[in-house]
Amino acid sequence: MRIATWNVNSVKQRVPRLLPWLDQRQPDVVCLQETKLADDKFAELLGAELAGRGYAFAVHGEATWNGVAILSRVGLEDVVAGIEGAPGFPHPEARAVSATCGGIRVVSVYVPNGRVPGSDHYVYKLAWLDSLRAMVAAAGPAEAIVLGDMNIAPTDDDVFDPDAYVGQTHVTEPERAALASLQDLGLRDVVRDRWPGERVFTYWDYRAGMFHQDLGMRIDLVLAGAAVAERVRAAWVDRHARKGSGPSDHAPVIVDLDEAPDGDIGPVVPPPSAPVLKRGAKKLPQAP
Numbered sequence: 001m002r003i004a005t006w007n008v009n010s011v012k013q014r015v016p017r018l019l020p021w022l023d024q025r026q027p028d029v030v031c032l033q034e035t036k037l038a039d040d041k042f043a044e045l046l047g048a049e050l051a052g053r054g055y056a057f058a059v060h061g062e063a064t065w066n067g068v069a070i071l072s073r074v075g076l077e078d079v080v081a082g083i084e085g086a087p088g089f090p091h092p093e094a095r096a097v098s099a100t101c102g103g104i105r106v107v108s109v110y111v112p113n114g115r116v117p118g119s120d121h122y123v124y125k126l127a128w129l130d131s132l133r134a135m136v137a138a139a140g141p142a143e144a145i146v147l148g149d150m151n152i153a154p155t156d157d158d159v160f161d162p163d164a165y166v167g168q169t170h171v172t173e174p175e176r177a178a179l180a181s182l183q184d185l186g187l188r189d190v191v192r193d194r195w196p197g198e199r200v201f202t203y204w205d206y207r208a209g210m211f212h213q214d215l216g217m218r219i220d221l222v223l224a225g226a227a228v229a230e231r232v233r234a235a236w237v238d239r240h241a242r243k244g245s246g247p248s249d250h251a252p253v254i255v256d257l258d259e260a261p262d263g264d265i266g267p268v269v270p271p272p273s274a275p276v277l278k279r280g281a282k283k284l285p286q287a288p
Helices: 011-025 039-052 120-139 173-183 190-194
Strands: 002-007 029-033 056-060 068-072 077-081 096-101 104-110 144-149 220-224 232-238 253-257
Touching: 002 011, 002 104, 002 144, 002 220, 011 039, 029 104, 029 144, 039 056, 056 077, 056 096, 068 096, 068 104, 096 120, 104 120, 120 144, 120 173, 190 220, 190 232, 190 253, 220 253
Parallel strands: 002 029, 104 144
Antiparallel strands: 002 253, 029 068, 056 068, 077 096, 096 104, 144 220, 232 253
């Protein structure tokens, strides 16, 4: 079984990239984030194309912002939109959808950004993560896989330069502690487990040539319970999908269970040709 997660940053804009990617990579289950479409509009836009490829889908969306989806051709049962009791900002947002696919409880998540450390949105992010942890704990994490844009880099090894992120979200101790608490349920970070010492990013800002210099972050994660993690045969970032015209600013993350059609490739395919490795050489585009 091939499972993937991809923050498409507007599924409407990404249709010309998404459909060929499905045909090329042939994932069995796909978790999408930032679909930015209401549920009826998603079905109108992609329903026929997905059905023709054998995918059922579950969506939890809203116009303009947020939105998550699960596409599956190995079954789609017990769909739950959202997280019961999760906080809103101020109203509940479309940030999680879960379903059972091929015997695995799949949770597609788009964690709040947090914006500025200490802000109301940052407090909301931490509270939302607490609700996610409670839901996963109640559902039984051993047979679960939580995938998506976590908006947290787990360690300093998951950003191009820790000094560039001082004072920014995604790297603060409370955020990382919340992510670690989720993993403490028994969820394994399967990409990092497979590639413990490698430079691996999943997101690169559109600005300042960050992608071509490989100045990114690893914030799109696949966290698998024990029963799922032991089936992993490959785990890699499909960097090719970030190249070319009209890409998302995120790349898909692909995990193969039981067998690896492309072999145990990775961690990043294809690898960057001219990464900037020297710390202190580059700042974030938004930095003064």
